[in-house]
Amino acid sequence: MMPSENGKPVMENVSAAAAPQVAAAVDAAIKAVGADRTRLMDIVQAVQQRLGYLPDEAIHTIATALGIHAVEVEDMVSFYAFPNREPKGRFHIRLSNTPVSLMKGAGDVAEAFARAVGVSIGGTSADGEFTVEWTSDIGMADQEPSALINGMVLTGLTPADPPDIIAKLRRGRTISTLPLFPGLDSQEGVVFPQARVASSLLQAGPIIFRQAGRGDGVRKALTLSPEGVIQEITKAKLRGRGGAGFPTGLKWKLCRQSPGDAHHVICNADEGEPGTFKDRVLLTEIPDVVFDGMTIAGYALGARHGYVYLRGEYAYLWNSLQAVLQNRRRLGLLGPNICGREGFDFDIRIQLGAGAYVCGEESALIESLEGKRGSPRDRPPFPTDRGYLQQPTAVNNVETLTCVARIMEKGNEWFTGYGTAESTGTKLMSVSGDCPHPGVYEVPFGITVNEFLDLIGALDAAFVQISGPSGQCVAPKDFGRRIAFEDISTGGSFMVFGADRDVLDVAHQFAEFFVAESCGWCTPCRVGTTLLQKNLEKIIDGRGTLADIAALEGLANTVTRMSRCGLGQTAPNPILTSMRNFPQAYEVKLQPEAFLPRVTLREALAEAIEVQGREPVAEEEEA
Amino acid sequence: MSEDKFTFTVDGIEIEAEAGQSIIQACDAAGVYIPRLCYHPDLEPAGHCRVCTCKIDGRRSSACTMPAAHGMVVESDTAELNGDRRILIEMLFAEGNHFCPSCEKSGDCELQALGYRLGMVAVTLPYLWPERELDATHPDIFIDRNRCILCSRCIRASRTEDGKTVFGFEGRGIHLRLNIDAKHLDETTLAAADKGVHVCPVGCIVIKRTGYRTPYGNRQFDQAPIGSEIEARRARPKRGVESK
8 A cells, every 4th residue: 555545644743742732722613613513614714723734633623522523524624725734834825826916927926935935836944934825816806916824915016025025924923813814913013015905996886885874774674674675676676796697686585485494694705706806895895885785685584694705815804894793783783673673683794714716606605604615506405495504595795785785775766777777786897907907996787898998998908808717708809798697797807918918828727727616526527627728738738630629619518518506617618718709819729630649759758768767769759 | 196296208208206306216217217327316416427417498407406396398318418428427537547447347337337328439538647545454345546436425325324424525626535534444434234335336445355256248237238227117107107
């Protein structure tokens, strides 16, 4: 048997030495949230906060405390990007490897970090102080290159910054300022000028960013019956802002009608689509309006519990959001008898995610909220029938809930006065890439891509990726199309690419993104995303023929048709839409032969040559 | 027809079903075979392999997880669906390390049998050649993850049928692997009689000293294609339905 048989590092020494600390860390975590299997995510994050990683002993101690098997704890822990099963640096530096961050220079910044701590990217420094890694999008596309360091976000970095940052980090003690991550001690006089996430709200529109009093929407809702609230939302023709556009009123109606012991409201703040950051802006600028929306939902659905599923990358918002919630409890906008209404009890808990794009899918989010791996569920049953803890659950996007509050404040007729007949109201667009003013813009639905490009000052866009990797690559010939559910439906990610950007390069980076973020539950997505990447690489490497184009398209269509959830169903989009809109980008890479093998003979023999220590005798074959 | 019974059609064939049945359960009972791999009649469905995907009222869904409903129009045996199913089987062959000629499961292997049934001649996708682990520490059971197709049958059976939870997943995406509740298999409570051992559709979990008891050529799918045991049920119940 192989020594590293199960692929896990041997950590007996570490575990043995740390045993009392492990027990103390698990005890403290269990004390905080209870021996509750559904809170496994919090327990794991709290234990990692204390120990820096999760040794085998911690896994076993957690399992024992919860009365489950270690293999179940590992099942959950191993799914997410943030839990460490082996020791990592005291400071964990993560940069996102999206097309936008890379074109803004994240590659050089990452190299500079790696140089400053003396490791290659992906490694941990010998002194155990630093780990430098790539990660998927961190929600800062408007101010890349950015780095996530133990929950703290540093933005707008240049390759000159890392040495100074590293020197300051070395001096800093790790004292938690964040609830679940080892944070940085800001009381020590260590100041990071880059630790400032710009709001980036560049155009506040008439609906989402209108001025209103805290709790106005809730008080207005309480003048109606719960059914009346749902009717108002239905009349406003509000549709889900995450991108799918499901009618919110219908979702609520189905949820309310569904029998259950307890109904639940979930705010989906797992904003993981690369290029999207509008929920970050909402939770920074107007969190009270988001919570108004959730409270209104609680009233309409007869729910007593609301949950904000906040992506792990936004942990830096934790303290401010908790303060807002606390203030609302003080003002009687949360807790028992809200606004003096006898029997209307509602409160909100924030669940921090741990690095998994797929958890933005509502059923995966629910699984994750239950303390499990974030694999989507098969539907039916739909969450409105059996969602969180198998109870009727409405999962709504942050922006959708903001709209809910606004509709209550001003009425459905006012709301439908903006946008188009099928797409009412306004949409927040997250703009990044080759444009002078990246940020969030509130625009009415129905605006054309051209009009929007003019608005943001991107006058020579060669193509635009709308809705992130899972969306579409839009060419200038389609710039007359409208941003609306009936035309280009979008969650609001709008990445602009100039003439010197390579369509295939972007498609390839998105293909890598889906390989990294596929949950692996179903065959077509788990295997298909990797095969798509390989087939695309064959073409990019100049070894593709016309047959490979047909094979790539066929495979992409199978993955789209057979995958279990939206992630797999949309994973081939970057390839399919770039093929359709930029066939010439593929054509120039193709070889005239009927068929070319994936590797050259030399590459195929490389291992044998190394083992034998001699070159083949025969003449070199031609590549 | 009694109160809780209803009918729907699969490829134009009328199927009688009762409330609570999934499409695949109703079809199995009626003798209409829908290709499947991760589904096992004794276990909760999990929807991993997607081989049983059908077009149900025009929308694709897995037949193992979709409850049957009155009047549903299901398409299953179509060129497009079978083509996609064949690609899924190819994906599983490309993802792992499957060497049928030297595998003790050959002839009893559901993956191999589906390849034959769906007309897979060769794997047209690039092999991934992963490094997978073996575990031969258990006195009676052997695990060869080269052949694992991540169907979770063993995970489900060990949890719900054996009450042991010996198995679980680890990792995500293409790095997903079958994990066990200890460092090595001999440290677990797994026993050769466990359901979790016997539901493996491929040669990943095998019981020691039983290989090749039945010679190649005399095994289940050497005799008849996979699914024919279900199709054999058809003639009788269908006439029953028609006579009503």
